Amino acid sequence: MDETVAEEPDLPSAPGAEQYPSLDLANSAVVLPGGRSVDLLAAPAQANRWLTERGLAPVDAGMREMCATQLRVLREQIRSLFASHVAALPALPAALTAVNDALTKVPTAPLLQWDDEDGPYRVTPHPVTEIVDHALATLASDAADLLTGPDAARLTACGSTPCNRYLLRHGRRHWCSTRCGDRARAARAYARRAQAGGS
Structure with a gap:
């Protein structure tokens, strides 16, 4: 049975994050061993904290559920694009859109704005209601830069089941953390022992 846990996982950032x-x-929803998962954007306050820690929203942005949902939806679409890239498959049109x-x-x-008394002036709008739109645009632009830039060839999925995180590969490393690497090596060793014992 899958269980979503409230606390943040004790995992370092994946290489490249x-x-x-x-x-x-993309890695803000993590699948952990034992059927547990953690969603760092599960509630508006968590989404606000996540954006604030990355300089994408002020502490007092007053995130609403609709805004947190928009962030979670973009996350899933970016994950879809990363998965398509890693598997060398065409991207889903909905993700691109x-x-x-x-x-x-x-x-x-x-x-261009116009004031009745002072006339025309230019301003970049950034009222509180647009904070999430700006954050989403920044994250979408970053995903586009990653997928089209020189690091795209290094983008890969963690090679340790059940982990669902993405990372930028360094050398032969295909794991997002030492913990996942240890788990993958232990699983391979167990499989070899089981195969040798069954022969």
Whole structure:
């Protein structure tokens, strides 16, 4: 039985997650051994904290469930794009659309405004209601940069079951953490012993 736990897992960031916030976002829902999982964006307060820790929202943004849901939806679409890239499969159109929608929802240039007394002026809007849109656009842009940049060839999925995190591979390392590497090596050793015992 799957069990979602409230506390954050005792896992270091996966290689590359500190460089690419979109990779960190993709890894914000973690599957742990024993059927446990952790969602760092499960509630609005957690989503607000996650964005704040990455400089994408102020502490007092007042995140609502709708905003946290938007962040979780973008996470799943980015995960879908990462999975397609890692497996060398075509991307799902819905995932591309979601990332492109996030990219285009926020203006990239100051907009022209008009004040009745002072006339025209330009300003980049960033009211509280648009904080999440800006965060989503930043994360979507980061995912696009990762998938089209020089590090794209290093993007891989953790090779330790049941872990579902992504990382940037360094050499032959295919694990997101030492813990996952140890678990994968132990599973291989157990399989070899079982095969040798059954022969």
